Each structure stands twice: as C-alpha cells, then as structure tokens.
Amino acid sequence: MLIVSDRVQFLFVSRGKPHMKMKFFMSKLIVISLILSVPINSIYAMPGMHGSGDKGHTEAPRVSKSMGDKINTKGAELEITYSADGKAAIFVSTREGSIQSPGSPYNFDIWISKNVDGEWQTPIHLGPDVDSTVGPSINTSAWELEPSFSDDGNVIYFTRYEPGNLLSGDLYVVQKIDGVWQTAKNWNDVPELPNINTPTGEEHCPIIASDSLIYFSYHQPGVTQDSDIWKVEKKDGVWQQPESLGLKINSPYRDHMHWTGLSKDGKSLIITSMRPDLGSRGGHDEWISHQDEKGEWQQPINLGDAVNTAGEDMCWTFTPDGKKFTGSWGPYGTYDMDIRWINKDDVPLLKNFEPIGPPPNLLTGQKSLPNTK
Numbered sequence: 001m002l003i004v005s006d007r008v009q010f011l012f013v014s015r016g017k018p019h020m021k022m023k024f025f026m027s028k029l030i031v032i033s034l035i036l037s038v039p040i041n042s043i044y045a046m047p048g049m050h051g052s053g054d055k056g057h058t059e060a061p062r063v064s065k066s067m068g069d070k071i072n073t074k075g076a077e078l079e080i081t082y083s084a085d086g087k088a089a090i091f092v093s094t095r096e097g098s099i100q101s102p103g104s105p106y107n108f109d110i111w112i113s114k115n116v117d118g119e120w121q122t123p124i125h126l127g128p129d130v131d132s133t134v135g136p137s138i139n140t141s142a143w144e145l146e147p148s149f150s151d152d153g154n155v156i157y158f159t160r161y162e163p164g165n166l167l168s169g170d171l172y173v174v175q176k177i178d179g180v181w182q183t184a185k186n187w188n189d190v191p192e193l194p195n196i197n198t199p200t201g202e203e204h205c206p207i208i209a210s211d212s213l214i215y216f217s218y219h220q221p222g223v224t225q226d227s228d229i230w231k232v233e234k235k236d237g238v239w240q241q242p243e244s245l246g247l248k249i250n251s252p253y254r255d256h257m258h259w260t261g262l263s264k265d266g267k268s269l270i271i272t273s274m275r276p277d278l279g280s281r282g283g284h285d286e287w288i289s290h291q292d293e294k295g296e297w298q299q300p301i302n303l304g305d306a307v308n309t310a311g312e313d314m315c316w317t318f319t320p321d322g323k324k325f326t327g328s329w330g331p332y333g334t335y336d337m338d339i340r341w342i343n344k345d346d347v348p349l350l351k352n353f354e355p356i357g358p359p360p361n362l363l364t365g366q367k368s369l370p371n372t373k
Contacts, residue, residue: 061313061329063306064342070120071113072338076106078328079315080339081148081259084358086320089113089120090147090156091339097125099141101163106335108143110158136174136181145169146205146315148259150361157359158184159204167219169202175363192362194232194239202227205256205315208359209266217256218242227254229271249289249297251275258315258327264354267291271300272314278302282310283332288349306347312337318344318355325350 066072067080073095080091090112098107111123112135124130127139136156138144143161150157154176162168173193174184187193187203194214197203201220204227208214212234219227228250232242244250253274261270269289276282279302286307287300307313309329314337316327325344330337344350 059309059311060338061307061309061340061342063346064329064340067326067339067341068120070122076108076330076335076337077339078330078335078337079146079258080326080328081317081358082320083149083153084151084320087115088149088153089115090149091123092145092147093123094335095123097127099127099139101141101143104143104163106143106163108145108161109139110144110147110156132181133179136176136184138172138174138184146258149358151358152361152364155361155363157206157208160184161202167200167202167221169204169219170197171203171206171216173363190363194234194242196232196242205258206359207257207259207262207269207356208362209262209356211360211362215245215257215262215269216242218244219254225250225252227256229255229257229269245297248299254284256315258317259359260318260355260357261316262356264356268353269297270303270316270353272316273300275300279304281305281308281313283312284314286313286316286327288353301349303347303349306342320357322355 071077071089071091073093075094075096077091077093080089082089090110092108093111094107098109101107110126112126113120113123115121124135125139126135126137128137130137138156138158141163143163145159145161147156147158149155156174158172159169160172171187172184173187173190175182186197188195188197196216198220201218201223204217206214206216213231215229215231217227218224218230224244229245230242231245233240249255249269249271251273253276255271255273255275257269257271267290271287271289272284273287274284278299281302286303288303289297289300292298302308307316307325311332312330312334314328316325318325323344324341325347326339326341328337329340344353
C-alpha cells in the first residue's frame with residue numbers, strides 16, 4: 001500500500017510480466033482515519049512481521065556466535081547460503097551500497113563474500129557495476145532475496161519482490177556461461193524449471209531436492225493459509241501440478257524454508273515458522289518436521305533455546321560440510337538482523353540430521369539464457 005498525497009493507492013502486480021496496476025482511491029478523510037487507527041510503529045512493519053515497537057526483544061542468542069564485522073553491519077543481514085566448497089557465501093544485506101528501494105525503509109540486495117585463510121572478506125555487491133566474470137548483475141530497485149549457489153557454482157537461484165509487496169515474490173535464476181554471468185530469468189521462462197510463479201501469489205524459499213522434486217514456499221490468498229510449504233514433482237519428464245505438504249506441517253501462520261534444510265534421506269525438514277504454539281519462543285522460530293511411515297509430514301518440533309529466542313530467528317541453513325548451522329537473528333518485529341552460527345551438534349534435535357548440500361544446477365542442458373527485462 002502506497003500513501004500518495006490525499007489518496008491511498010493499492011498496487012496489484014502481475015509478476016513476471018509488464019506490471020499491470022489496478023488503482024483504488026479513497027477519500028482523504030478515510031485515509032486519515034486509517035492512518036490514525038494503525039500504530040505509528042507498525043506503518044513500516046515488514047511483510048510477515050508482527051510490527052516493530054516497544055515489545056522488541058533485543059537479547060541475542062546465548063549459544064550462537066556472530067559471523068563477524070565483514071558480514072554483519074549496522075544494516076540488515078540475512079538468508080545466507082554457501083558455495084559447495086565453502087569458499088564463498090551469498091546473502092542478503094541492506095548495507096551501504098545497496099540500491100534504494102522507493103517507498104521502503106529497507107533496500108534488500110544480494111552480496112557475495114569470499115573466505116580467504118578462514119576469514120570472510122569484504123562482500124561484493126551484485127549490482128550494475130559488478131564484473132560479469134566475478135558475479136551477476138541481479139540487484140535492482142526491487143528486493144532481491146533468498147539466494148543460493150547451485151552445487152557446481154554456475155547458477156544462482158533467488159527471489160525477487162516489488163518493495164513492500166509480499167504477494168509479488170517470484171523465483172528467478174541466473175546462469176554463468178563460458179565464465180560470464182548472464183541476465184536473470186523468471187523460472188516460468190526457463191524450460192528446465194517448473195512453471196510455478198503466479199501473478200497474484202508469492203513463490204519463494206525453495207529447496208531443490210533433486211532434478212525431479214522441488215519444495216517451495218507458497219502464499220496465495222484463498223488457496224493457502226499464509227505462506228505454506230508445497231512441492232512440485234517431475235514425472236515422465238513433465239513437471240506436475242504443485243501440491244501442499246498438508247495441514248500438520250503448515251499452520252495458519254507464515255511457514256517457509258531455506259535451501260539446505262532437508263535431510264539426505266528426505267524424511268526431515270527444517271522450517272521457519274511464526275506459529276505461536278507448540279513451544280514457540282516468539283516471533284519467527286526454527287522448527288523440524290519428520291515424515292511418518294506413510295510419508296506424511298508431521299507437526300513440527302521447536303528446535304529450542306540453542307537457536308530460538310523471543311526475537312526473530314529466520315532462515316537457518318547448513319554449511320556445505322554439514323557441521324555448522326547458520327542463520328539470522330534480530331529483535332522481535334524487525335528485519336534488523338545479523339547472521340550467526342552454531343555447531344550443528346550443539347542443537348540437540350539436529351545431532352542426527354544430515355543435510356543435503358547446495359541445490360543441483362537444473363540448467364545444465366541449456367546453452368544460454370534469454371534476456372529479461
């Protein structure tokens with residue numbers, strides 16, 4: 001929702017296509033009434049958040065440790081993943097140098113840091129000025145979030161949103177060909193990938209289990225409860241219709257995943273959820289769900305105090321060697337986060353969890369990617 005002078009303008013964005021905007025205008029009197037009825041500290045609350053304010057919980061997790069000053073800044077850092085060799089990290093940041101997102105207090109862009117002799121180096125912004133042999137120019141005035149390298153390092157998957165519009169999220173991919181990064185492409189325009197992006201919903205936070213099974217997070221008003229966890233399978237070379245993982249793993253609150261949070265045997269799944277029950281510590285927490293003998297996903301179990309706090313604990317994932325669990329923490333109701341890590345075995349419910357590695361490159365048979373606007 002954008003407040004423009006004496007009118008409220010609602011924007012409905014057709015994703016992956018030229019933006020088609022339907023505008024509804026209300027009188028100044030109604031706008032003023034709406035503004036006065038909303039707490040001032042929640043006007044700029046982030047999508048999927050409770051709204052920041054006096055209830056913010058600021059105590060950092062006791063067990064996990066910061067990734068350090070090269071990764072974390074005064075801005076927001078979140079949604080980290082790693083190259084298969086562990087020598088590069090890709091994550092989201094609002095640090096200085098990110099591209100301004102009009103009408104939003106957050107400028108979410110994707111950055112890459114290299115690890116040299118055990119130390120993370122100053123991150124590189126994947127914007128218009130990046131050398132195309134070093135990384136792709138994927139950052140725009142939109143929000144770029146939830147990145148991951150493919151297992152061979154030649155593809156980066158990510159999600160793009162119109163700033164502040166949660167229901168505009170679409171899955172994107174960018175490929176490196178002959179050492180040069182190409183232009184990002186909507187999944188719907190790539191034959192090897194399932195056509196799952198919709199004009200009116202949010203598709204985000206996938207886990208590519210194999211070349212024939214993809215879990216993804218999906219929010220569609222009238223279809224899902226909020227952001228729910230779904231899957232899409234390929235049979236006889238054809239991607240099928242997506243389907244929900246069911247009401248036990250999904251809740252009426254926001255549920256989603258982050259890249260390597262699936263066990264190698266495919267029977268356990270790490271999720272981020274805002275559900276307030278079943279041992280929630282508050283805000284977003286990390287949970288684990290298991291399949292039963294029939295292959296049905298069960299009620300998630302909270303991962304406990306080693307990871308979760310009364311603040312926001314989001315999008316935790318594993319290092320490629322499976323030894324560390326890393327993710328974001330911040331005060332309740334905000335995205336003002338830092339990236340932290342903990343030894344996997346220090347989380348009791350993860351001791352026997354063997355995570356999959358980075359996702360496969362599903363574009364290996366494609367020689368080039370068409371340009372996208």
